[in-house]
Amino acid sequence: MTVNARTMIRPPLTATLALGLIVAGCGNEVRLGGTRTGSGLDTDPLRPADTTPPVAECEASPAIITPGTAADFLAEASYDPDGIPIIDHRWELLTAPTGSKARLPAGEVNRAGFLPDLAGTYVARLIVTNDRGSTSAHCDATLSVRPDEALWVEAIPKWDDDVQVVVARGSTINADFDTADICVAGSCNVDWGDTNNAVDDPRVLSDDLLDGVEVVAIEAPASGPYLIGVSDGPGEVLLGANEVVVRVFAFGDLASEISVDLTGERETPTPLFRIKFPEGSVGNL
Numbered sequence: 029m030t031v032n033a034r035t036m037i038r039p040p041l042t043a044t045l046a047l048g049l050i051v052a053g054c055g056n057e058v059r060l061g062g063t064r065t066g067s068g069l070d071t072d073p074l075r076p077a078d079t080t081p082p083v084a085e086c087e088a089s090p091a092i093i094t095p096g097t098a099a100d101f102l103a104e105a106s107y108d109p110d111g112i113p114i115i116d117h118r119w120e121l122l123t124a125p126t127g128s129k130a131r132l133p134a135g136e137v138n139r140a141g142f143l144p145d146l147a148g149t150y151v152a153r154l155i156v157t158n159d160r161g162s163t164s165a166h167c168d169a170t171l172s173v174r175p176d177e178a179l180w181v182e183a184i185p186k187w188d189d190d191v192q193v194v195v196a197r198g199s200t201i202n203a204d205f206d207t208a209d210i211c212v213a214g215s216c217n218v219d220w221g222d223t224n225n226a227v228d229d230p231r232v233l234s235d236d237l238l239d240g241v242e243v244v245a246i247e248a249p250a251s252g253p254y255l256i257g258v259s260d261g262p263g264e265v266l267l268g269a270n271e272v273v274v275r276v277f278a279f280g281d282l283a284s285e286i287s288v289d290l291t292g293e294r295e296t297p298t299p300l301f302r303i304k305f306p307e308g309s310v311g312n313l
Contacts, residue, residue, distance in 0.1 A: 076111050076112060078158070078160040079109075079110055080109040081164055082112070082114055082162060082163070082164045083106060083107055083109065083165075084106050084154045084156045084164040084166065085105035085167060086152070086154040086169040088150075088152070088169045088170060088171035089101075091171060092171075092172045092173075092174055093171070093173055093174075094173070094175060095173055095175055095233075098141050099144075099171050100139065100141065101119060101139040101140075101169050102169075103117045103119070103137050103156070103167075104138060106137075106156045106164070106167075108158050112158040112160055113158060113159050114157065114158050114159075115157060116156065116157040117137050117154060117156050118155045118156070120132070120152070121150065121152055122151045122153040122168065123150065123151040124144075124146075124151075126184070126273050126285060127146060127241070128144070128148075128150075130142070130143065130145045130150070139152070142171070144171070144173045145240065145241060146241060146275075147175050147180060147182065147277055148172075148173055148282060149173070150170070150171040150172075151168050151169070151170050151171075152169045153167070153168050154166065154168075154169065155167075174277075175245065175280055176247070177245035178246060178247065178278065178308065179245060179254070179277070179278065179303065180243065180245045180276070180277035181195065181243065181244045181274070181275070181276050182243050182273075182274070183236065183242040183272055185270065185271070186271040186272065186273070187270060187271075189260070189270050189290075190260070191236055191258055191260060192212055192242060192259050192260075193212075193232075193242050193243070193244040193274075194211070194212050194213070194256070195244055195246075195254060196210040196254065197209055197220055197249075197252060197253070197255075198252065205255065205257065213232045213235075213242055213244050214235075216244065220249075227247040228246060228248055230246050231244070231245055233245055252304070252305065253303070254303050255302055256274075256300055256301040256302075257299040257300050257301075258272055258290065259290075270289065271287055271288070271290075272287070272289075272290055274287075274288060274300055276301050276303065278303065278309075278310060283303070283308065283310040284301055286300055299313050300312065301313060
């Protein structure tokens with residue numbers, strides 16, 4: 029066969045497909061294998077196509093803890109369906125109990141050693157990104173901080189002030205805490221219920237001046253009604269606005285929450301809740 033300048037020899041179609049050769053119109057765009065990425069042409073025929081977004085998998089471990097213990101937020105099960113490496117794990121603490129100042133610890137894949145400062149529910153959100161820039165849908169990991177004590181009372185001042193949780197018991201107590209059977213955090217030395225049995229006595233577990241939250245708890249309260257309130261303590265003087273969040277837990281669950289203003293050094297107890305055991309029923313005053 030004679031070949032002249034006007035003759036073109038075309039390779040077989042199968043050979044063209046095997047080479048992955050693409051010729052697009054007059055633009056002379058040629059691609060041998062590979063895939064197109066968001067930033068341009070990817071000419072590596074061994075690099076997987078980014079066809080499906082990565083998947084964020086997360087959990088809190090353990091998912092339920094008691095106050096004062098730590099948990100880990102884990103993301104190591106996250107993956108990319110196309111086998112593309114995940115290069116970023118972005119965490120944020122999405123929700124926390126009112127008044128919490130807890131922060132996620134530093135980390136890359138996992139966030140280990142998260143220490144909650146209050147009882148309640150914490151939700152951390154995870155989004156992962158692969159090395160092509162594709163991001164996942166979010167994954168939410170829930171951590172529940174549940175007190176073991178049947179009665180757990182937290183008082184969280186908004187500002188650095190000294191507040192005291194006040195707890196009284198007995199059928200004769202009134203809204204003015206007019207009773208000798210009373211526990212005021214800082215001077216709580218009562219023996220309630222069974223004599224010399226500490227499980228039914230109130231204990232001060234945290235001081236707001238040291239830890240940012242005042243906590244009084246009773247492991248197994250004796251049957252009967254209890255009155256709960258707060259007062260301004262003598263440890264600090266704050267004459268301006270003094271907002272305090274008070275939260276009551278019964279058998280590990282948040283039973284009630286209220287915000288109270290103690291502006292003006294109100295050292296007289298402010299009654300907030302009545303709670304009755306063994307029912308654990310709570311009413312706001």
